[in-house]
Amino acid sequence: MKIVRLEAIPVRVPLKSDRIAITAHGRHAVSEYVILKMYTDQGVIGIGEATVQPLWSGESAQTCVALLKHRVTELLVGQDPQEIQRLCFELNHHVKFNPFMKSAVEMALWDIYGKVRNLPLYELLGGKCHDRIPMKMMIGGFEPKQAAKLAETFLEWGVGCLKVKVGLVPESDLERVAAVRHVAGLELPMTIDANCGWSAAVARKILPRFEKYQLTLIEQPTRPGDWATMAELRRLSPAPLMADENVWTLADAHQAAAHQAVDIISVYPGKNGGILNSKRIAHVASSADMGCHIGSNLELGIASAAMLHLAASTPEIESHKYPADILGPCYHEADMLLEPLQIGPKYALVPHKPGLGVEIDEQQIKRYRID
Ligand SMILES: [Mg+2]
Structure with missing residues (x-):
């Protein structure tokens, strides 16, 4: 062939x-x-x-x-x-x-x-460990009122976890998280993602202030490459610390492990250059006693299917503890698929047709x- x-x-x-x-x-x-x-x-x-x-x-x-x-x-x-x-x-x-x-x-x-x-x-990746992947929905860096309104829409739909973007203006970051927590209640799992937006000095001050919001994890507080700061922040973080922008390659995962800088690594095929690389990183994370999570940069349908096959076939990726960002199609006007994937409100379902399973x-x- x-x-x-x-x-x-x-x-x-x-x-x-x-x-x-x-x-x-x-x-x-x-x-x-x-x-x-x-x-x-x-x-x-x-x-x-x-x-x-x-x-x-x-x-x-x-x-x-x-x-x-x-x-x-x-x-x-x-x-x-x-x-x-x-x-x-x-x-x-x-x-x-x-x-x-x-x-x-x-x-x-x-x-x-x-x-x-x-x-x-x-099946080609070793067989499936899961049929459905727990997932979350993301709330962008909006004003608190608008963030709470979007949270309400997701809650009415029945979502099982919310992720709130922070890392913009520190005081408004706290207000946004407070507003979403207020409508979601303390029971709903919730995470935050700063996308490298805080300086080390801001992160040191602000991280402990999130304690009362009982977060499942805190994602990428500061800029990539600064492993010493991440390791320091990990010690004062009120929730498990996750690397996203810090880990693109297998070598980055090795650095995360060597510096004991984070509790969790976020992987997904696009960022890692393919499903096999995401799996290799998940193995390194597991060997260093770190958890693994599926991240996203807002995929359409085909790349979301690839994420589902990765998540389904990799036991080291703990979506039951850290719900996956398999959510891109829910944010776009269209997904490019003949038959949409079944995503949300609580789970994304793994497709079963041959190959990626989508057309x-x-x-x-x-x-x-x-x-
Ligand atoms: Mg992220």
């Missing part, structure tokens, strides 16, 4: 107007991502999604399309798509960084492999494509 062609389709999908993401990185109101189709000489087509955001990884839809059309096409055309580990290893060698683009390539390879074997991806809706692609 051989890969004969890659098709990279940039799409532009707005977020629902009341659910835009305001974080310490900026405002995310529209997603410009890339849908990948990988064609083979036997008629099987693999699909992938590159959830590229310049303010997250520096990758844009345009840079991703350019790499896929040229360098990656040169590397992959003529190769057997079933040799996934070898192809990903070579891609890593020939193209540095660009994890979200690489993750889309790996997704398409897995999708082909699953379709050829007539097995859902989780592209060509009508949506036609409507949202930007090339």
